[in-house]
Amino acid sequence: MAASATILDVAKRAGVSPATVSRVMNGNSTVDASMAIRVKDAARELNYTASPLARSLVLRRTQTVAVVVPDLGNPTFQEILRGISRAAAHDGYHVLVADSAEIIEEERVLAIEARRRTDGVILCAPRMSEDELNKLVGELRPLVLINRDPREGTPIVAVDYRSGLIDLLEHLYKLGHRHLAYLAGITRSASNTQRLEALHEFRQRHDDVLVDEIPCGVGFQEGADAAEKVADSGATGILAYNDLVAMGLLSSLETHGIRVPQSVSVVGFDDIPFAPYTSPPLTTASVPAAEVGEQAWMNMSKLLNQKAPAESIYFRPVLKARGSSAKNPERN
Amino acid sequence: MAASATILDVAKRAGVSPATVSRVMNGNSTVDASMAIRVKDAARELNYTASPLARSLVLRRTQTVAVVVPDLGNPTFQEILRGISRAAAHDGYHVLVADSAEIIEEERVLAIEARRRTDGVILCAPRMSEDELNKLVGELRPLVLINRDPREGTPIVAVDYRSGLIDLLEHLYKLGHRHLAYLAGITRSASNTQRLEALHEFRQRHDDVLVDEIPCGVGFQEGADAAEKVADSGATGILAYNDLVAMGLLSSLETHGIRVPQSVSVVGFDDIPFAPYTSPPLTTASVPAAEVGEQAWMNMSKLLNQKAPAESIYFRPVLKARGSSAKNPERN
DNA sequence: CTGTTAGCGCTTTCAG
DNA sequence: CTGAAAGCGCTAACAG
Numbered sequence: 001m002a003a004s005a006t007i008l009d010v011a012k013r014a015g016v017s018p019a020t021v022s023r024v025m026n027g028n029s030t031v032d033a034s035m036a037i038r039v040k041d042a043a044r045e046l047n048y049t050a051s052p053l054a055r056s057l058v059l060r061r062t063q064t065v066a067v068v069v070p071d072l073g074n075p076t077f078q079e080i081l082r083g084i085s086r087a088a089a090h091d092g093y094h095v096l097v098a099d100s101a102e103i104i105e106e107e108r109v110l111a112i113e114a115r116r117r118t119d120g121v122i123l124c125a126p127r128m129s130e131d132e133l134n135k136l137v138g139e140l141r142p143l144v145l146i147n148r149d150p151r152e153g154t155p156i157v158a159v160d161y162r163s164g165l166i167d168l169l170e171h172l173y174k175l176g177h178r179h180l181a182y183l184a185g186i187t188r189s190a191s192n193t194q195r196l197e198a199l200h201e202f203r204q205r206h207d208d209v210l211v212d213e214i215p216c217g218v219g220f221q222e223g224a225d226a227a228e229k230v231a232d233s234g235a236t237g238i239l240a241y242n243d244l245v246a247m248g249l250l251s252s253l254e255t256h257g258i259r260v261p262q263s264v265s266v267v268g269f270d271d272i273p274f275a276p277y278t279s280p281p282l283t284t285a286s287v288p289a290a291e292v293g294e295q296a297w298m299n300m301s302k303l304l305n306q307k308a309p310a311e312s313i314y315f316r317p318v319l320k321a322r323g324s325s326a327k328n329p330e331r332n
Numbered sequence: 333m334a335a336s337a338t339i340l341d342v343a344k345r346a347g348v349s350p351a352t353v354s355r356v357m358n359g360n361s362t363v364d365a366s367m368a369i370r371v372k373d374a375a376r377e378l379n380y381t382a383s384p385l386a387r388s389l390v391l392r393r394t395q396t397v398a399v400v401v402p403d404l405g406n407p408t409f410q411e412i413l414r415g416i417s418r419a420a421a422h423d424g425y426h427v428l429v430a431d432s433a434e435i436i437e438e439e440r441v442l443a444i445e446a447r448r449r450t451d452g453v454i455l456c457a458p459r460m461s462e463d464e465l466n467k468l469v470g471e472l473r474p475l476v477l478i479n480r481d482p483r484e485g486t487p488i489v490a491v492d493y494r495s496g497l498i499d500l501l502e503h504l505y506k507l508g509h510r511h512l513a514y515l516a517g518i519t520r521s522a523s524n525t526q527r528l529e530a531l532h533e534f535r536q537r538h539d540d541v542l543v544d545e546i547p548c549g550v551g552f553q554e555g556a557d558a559a560e561k562v563a564d565s566g567a568t569g570i571l572a573y574n575d576l577v578a579m580g581l582l583s584s585l586e587t588h589g590i591r592v593p594q595s596v597s598v599v600g601f602d603d604i605p606f607a608p609y610t611s612p613p614l615t616t617a618s619v620p621a622a623e624v625g626e627q628a629w630m631n632m633s634k635l636l637n638q639k640a641p642a643e644s645i646y647f648r649p650v651l652k653a654r655g656s657s658a659k660n661p662e663r664n
Numbered sequence: 665c666t667g668t669t670a671g672c673g674c675t676t677t678c679a680g
Numbered sequence: 681c682t683g684a685a686a687g688c689g690c691t692a693a694c695a696g
């Protein structure tokens with residue numbers, strides 16, 4: 001394709017001024033009908049479309065938003081990205097993705113760079129410190145935050161990890177488990193704080209239960225590696241940081257000859273698409289990640305159009321009881 | 333943040349012309365040292381960075397590539413995207429994603445729109461017709477194709493599905509299976525053609541084996557739905573179109589009380605991150621999706637820099653024998 | 665209703 | 681080595 005036609009080419013061919021072409025292309029003001037047709041014909045013949053770049057520069061609007069995630073390999077972020085992408089596309093917006101690859105130091109410049117090429121950013125940065133985040137907020141606006149604590153003037157879309165975890169804890173409690181273990185993921189993540197609160201609340205509520213906390217990561221391997229510690233703990237109900245960890249643990253437990261759910265119950269968090277297909281199928285708290293993404297876009301859209309005020313939104317996970325959790329054998 | 337500083341602001345503050353600022357910012361030509369310092373200071377004080385938009389317009393280079401995928405929900409494409417994103421970021425490039433959501437009719441305009449905002453496109457469009465694709469190629473250049481047949485002047489990065497499937501077929505054959513069934517995914521996808529070739533070759537090679545072909549989709553649900561047909565077929569070795577289908581099937585087979593691998597063996601394709609964690613762990617042909625993405629970027633990079641000529645690359649899947657396949661009980 | 669003009673923010677000849 | 685000026689492709693006053 002030769003360098004594509006410019007507005008001047010079209011103007012020349014239609015025998016009008018570029019301004020008129022612009023008006024026609026934008027369905028703007030009232031242009032004489034016959035003239036409009038001439039312009040449209042010329043545009044079609046030349047296969048003309050206005051340069052998005054030039055438009056962006058003058059309109060100060062790129063029709064693009066940036067999505068910054070900590071790990072494109074994590075199913076939850078993938079799903080959020082998908083939700084955003086679909087919703088944004090529906091509104092004629094494009095999506096620029098930036099994967100910080102869990103390198104927290106890079107997140108800042110990554111986000112700022114992405115912001116400069118777009119009209120706003122949707123930021124998933126669970127591990128970024130509060131301080132750093134607060135400093136960034138100003139430079140990123142319009143900004144929508146995902147899974148962070150609310151802050152002045154910035155809409156958040158978040159999952160209520162606290163209640164999700166409580167549901168899981170109560171689920172195990174009802175099944176007769178009195179010795180639990182929580183495989184803690186990233187300690188300084190915002191959501192982990194909420195989960196610790198849940199543990200606290202749960203302990204207050206039930207004084208006949210013991211909940212160990214076992215340090216752990218956020219992926220398969222780390223879940224698998226935790227099997228020994230889990231076995232040693234003597235707990236019969238295990239709450240994994242997320243489904244990935246739970247799956248790793250499940251797999252490793254089997255290798256160690258520990259049967260789930262006969263010997264111990266294991267529950268995850270997130271309900272990633274694969275959770276129903278593990279063996280046994282994973283009990284977990286279902287997080288509507290795609291919807292989180294969709295709502296994040298909705299908020300961004302409001303910010304962009306200044307129409308409705310954007311507002312923070314919280315999703316309450318729903319418990320999915322499946323095969324990986326069962327009655328505590330020691331109590332029957 | 334107030335509207336960010338322009339090159340004029342910096343020029344004024346440093347007492348030089350905008351041209352000089354530009355030169356300094358681009359490490360260009362020899363600018364007087366003391367002057368350069370003044371400019372840099374001014375830039376830093378004003379927190380100045382050149383507008384990517386304005387640069388893009390004049391340089392005719394956006395430092396961004398578009399990635400078009402048919403489904404952001406598919407683990408394989410997610411992994412490819414991840415590979416591209418990481419590799420591109422390493423070279424200072426940004427990534428615009430477009431998810432066609434399997435709507436083939438949209439793919440064309442989606443790709444073209446994405447192209448206009450970027451310097452090139454990496455296209456995953458397994459279902460697009462050859463004709464359509466050939467028409468598009470010209471408008472998308474620089475273009476890198478993923479998993480399509482090679483065509484004049486366009487580098488491809490592809491997986492050798494043929495040999496991957498052969499490996500799986502031979503694997504089942506060696507295990508004593510003589511009645512196989514192939515759950516065909518999208519019939520008109522490029523990779524399916526290769527797979528059919530593999531079936532053909534395999535049949536030629538072994539005249540003592542029967543391979544049924546059962547129509548099927550590409551996702552969990554479709555795999556699960558195929559369970560009855562699979563059972564009815566009487567085949568003992570099942571080759572699923574991909575891991576998603578295999579997992580759906582696995583799950584559904586269990587529900588139907590059909591044991592894997594005791595009664596039938598099931599194999600997938602792709603080796604998505606979850607394949608080792610199904611139950612039983614899934615035998616499959618491992619496709620290095622992230623590497624595919626990485627190489628796609630490498631090729632794009634060559635195209636962009638006109639340095640080395642881009643060349644097509646093929647990956648040969650490697651067989652991962654796991655628990656879902658075992659000896660045919662009927663033959664022992 | 666339409667054309668002329670200026671300008672979005674930057675880079676790059678081209679003189680000096 | 682540096683500044684003035686033109687221009688990337690488009691839109692938006694502003695006249696007419």
